[in-house]
Amino acid sequence: MTPATIRDVAKRAGVGVGTVSRVLNDRPFVSDATHQKVLSAIEALDYTPSPIARRLSLRKTLTIAVIVPFFTRPSFVERLRGVEFALADSEYDLVLFNVETTDKRDAYFHDVPRRERVDGLLIISLSPRDADVERFLQAKVPTVLVDARHPRLSRAVIDDVAGGRLATQHLIELGHRKIAYVSDFLENPFNFVSSRDRHEGYRQALTAAGIPFQPAYHQQGEHGRQQAREMAHTLLALPDPPTAIFAASDTQAIGVLEAAQDAGISVPEDLSVIGYDDIEIAEYLQLTTIRQPLFASGVEGVELLLEAIANPPPTAQQVHLPTRLVARRTTGRLVD
Amino acid sequence: MTPATIRDVAKRAGVGVGTVSRVLNDRPFVSDATHQKVLSAIEALDYTPSPIARRLSLRKTLTIAVIVPFFTRPSFVERLRGVEFALADSEYDLVLFNVETTDKRDAYFHDVPRRERVDGLLIISLSPRDADVERFLQAKVPTVLVDARHPRLSRAVIDDVAGGRLATQHLIELGHRKIAYVSDFLENPFNFVSSRDRHEGYRQALTAAGIPFQPAYHQQGEHGRQQAREMAHTLLALPDPPTAIFAASDTQAIGVLEAAQDAGISVPEDLSVIGYDDIEIAEYLQLTTIRQPLFASGVEGVELLLEAIANPPPTAQQVHLPTRLVARRTTGRLVD
DNA sequence: AACAAGAATGGAACCGGTTCCATTCTATCA
DNA sequence: TGATAGAATGGAACCGGTTCCATTCTTGTT
DSSP, X not given: OOOOOHHHHHHHHTSOHHHHHHHHTTOSOOOHHHHHHHHHHHHHTTOOOOHHHHHHHHTOOOEEEEEEXXXXXXXXHHHHHHHHHHHHTSSOEEEEEEOXXXXXXXXXXXXXOOTTTOSXXXXXXXXXXXXXXXXXXXXXXXXXXXXXXXXXXXXXXXXXXXXXXXXXXXXXXXXXOOEEEEEXXXXXXXXXOHHHHHHHHHHHHHHHTTOOOOGGGEEEESSSHHHHXXXXXXXXXXXXXXXXXXXXXXXXXXXXXXXXXXXXXXXXXXXXXXXXXXXHHHHHTTOEEEEOOHHHHHHHHHHHHHHXXXXXXXXXXXXXXXXXXXXXXXXXXXXX | OOOOOHHHXXXXXXXXXXXXXXXXXXXXXXOHXXXXXXXXXXXXXXXXXXXXXXXXXXXXXXXXXXXXXXXXXXXXXXXXXXXXXXXXXXXXXXXXXXXXXHHHXXXXXXXXXXXXXXXXXXXXSOOOOHHHHHHHHHTTOOEEEESOOOTTSEEEEEOHHHHHHHHHHHHHHTTOOOEEEEEEOSSOTTOOOHHHHHHHHHHHHHHXXXXXXXXXXXXXXXXXXXXXXXXXXXXXXXXXXXXXXXXXXXXXXXXXXHHHHHTTOOTTTTOEEEEEXXXXXXXXXXXXXXXXXXXXXXXXXXXXXXXXXXXXXSSOOEEEEOOEEEOOSSOOOOOO
């Protein structure tokens, strides 16, 4: 049983296909009587318009591609949820691409942003390089970034510099002067920028407090809990170990907590630990952290993108989203 | 600058559109010389075929819809990752739908499975009702379930009955006789079945060990950590409290751990706790759990679906995936 | 050289919508 | 009543691919 077509509806209603189309698309110049006839035929035939045919005719794919590295979980989940939520009532389909290798990232950055394939592109956490951006712009595929950056692209901005500053200030206000930072490599093949921005904020807060930066207090590694655990071990084994550690994400903060446990160090009495994200498990762990509006970043990214599709902006736009300190029990006043 | 079309390529190569199509689709009956001419023209024009036009012509949407409730995180993430992985090298686009309310579930179950919209449907964790299934079958949309069940649909099966039995047997082997089960409501509006199956396994293991089931030892609630925490409080406040608790998911196990902490109960010395899933944080918490192959369930679901699209099976198929006990430090031998 | 068979090719028809223009209908005004 | 203007309508052309059949070309056989 083949699905009914617009011609079937037109025939059944005794009208022309143009009239059926006008009814389907709420166009004027259809009499009430004719309108009713068409609706009856549509119902009788259980007709649904073919999205493919419609897209070809309109020359729009009605598709938004979302490229996101799943390994940034759990933060990407809430961002993606915001994206899906914002697109759910639009006419666009959300097509998903997960990146786990730089090869995959490069392939998707090359193959996905084509006008005949997608109407818009949303990239989460992966900052594109100039050549990538040149291609997106040349293809005239509206592109928006979330948790990523390029000067020529619009983006939903969570101010990670301010977030890093906030985290570090919190530790400073608790009396800490030996404050370490555990993060991803600031320079990394996926071109993540959030650890870098949080580092910038960390440095700014130190400077503002007149605390000299100690290179040994910044440990960089691959993203992950285990890697953060090892970095924390290195820090705790220093001749003059830090009294506080700011981890660039909650996942990494957990690794730091593990290292403290390994070393028999009491948190927050002997070591304060602050994370970033406020993922769900942070509450259970009573982890002090910086909360970023993950869901809202997804929603705002989509809003920017839909606007860029409808009305291409002359220059890159930015929507700013605030971070917030959530003080729990892994940070405490420095005691001698 | 409008994207080049097949007609542009044909003109530039000095051939007919049928010949270009044969080259694009690796059809025979194209001479080497002509083949080269077409490839050169394609390259010169940076031509990419329009997926929409192709889909309309082929009468295939080349789209797989995935309907999944994000609130089952973190387990859905790894399933979805398996799905994306399995579809990445196929010709299909993965279109994502998140369900957070039964209204949304119903809307998607009604609107998405249409032949003119999708070539196949993958449903994660949401068991469809008879009326839903009738509609999928009538629409002739191949549908596969992952972590869900209906007798008329194919599915990737993780044997949750066996998993529940395994968890409970582990506790029994440690000497426990007062074993409680904390789960979602067995009857729930989303029609989740995994808690019910794990409950079945729990009951089977009790019966096999000659341990009578005590209704007070089964606490049901909404899915979530806080809810599990409250249920655990109820159990621990019983006149004859359990010495072990099997939580239907790791997330709920964390809630149970919180309640034990709240009540000053030592784990595993005074209370053994076992979860289900082996989510990432389980290792940090040293949680004993049942590991299910989440990624593989996504991959297998897609394999089943692609096969069902290519060769519709006469009856519902099943692929079985095993569970495994991961004994860590939240379960221990019962001490008087 | 003529014929036959198979390879190679071109392009009209088709997929199922949207749109725009020619045509018809309707209502109003002089 | 006839003319005019605006509303309503039908359907051909179009979107950009795929396919299949009529036609042409090429090669081998007699």
